[in-house]
Amino acid sequence: MSDDFLPGLDVPKNAARLKSFRADYESRLAHTSWKVKQGHAKELANGLCWNCSNPTTAFEVHHRTYARLWHEREGDLVAVCADCHRNLDRDRVEKMERFLEECREANSIDSLCCKKYGDDPQHWPIDAEERAEEWIDDKRSQGEWE
Numbered sequence: 001m002s003d004d005f006l007p008g009l010d011v012p013k014n015a016a017r018l019k020s021f022r023a024d025y026e027s028r029l030a031h032t033s034w035k036v037k038q039g040h041a042k043e044l045a046n047g048l049c050w051n052c053s054n055p056t057t058a059f060e061v062h063h064r065t066y067a068r069l070w071h072e073r074e075g076d077l078v079a080v081c082a083d084c085h086r087n088l089d090r091d092r093v094e095k096m097e098r099f100l101e102e103c104r105e106a107n108s109i110d111s112l113c114c115k116k117y118g119d120d121p122q123h124w125p126i127d128a129e130e131r132a133e134e135w136i137d138d139k140r141s142q143g144e145w146e
């Protein structure tokens with residue numbers, strides 16, 4: 001399979017876990033319920049790319065978020081033209097890379113809190129560290145890198 005599988009989602013690094021993650025992904029893509037969701041997104045598009053509004057018949061279905069992967073709500077999936085799909089996915093990968101780079105630079109929860117709440121820990125919310133950790137976990141699990 002190509003490297004563009006779930007682009008912008010922080011998938012497992014461990015080889016065995018990644019293999020089973022991919023197998024699960026493949027089988028879900030093959031499942032009827034996925035085809036129904038894809039079809040629905042394409043119907044809603046009404047012939048126009050969600051991103052550039054150009055008419056197209058060659059729709060691809062893009063995940064705007066992975067927050068509800070395989071349990072998507074309407075609006076999580078949009079039908080786009082192939083060019084926009086590539087661009088949207090590339091943007092997400094770039095955001096992920098920037099974010100992960102920032103995490104590496106931050107090097108600790110404390111420095112992340114400094115970034116989010118300012119340099120003085122006295123002005124941080126009482127649960128700043130928990131919030132920072134949750135924030136990172138959410139980003140990682142949802143593929144949302146804004």
Ligand SMILES: [Zn+2]
Nearest residue numbers: 049052081084
């Ligand atoms: Zn487009």
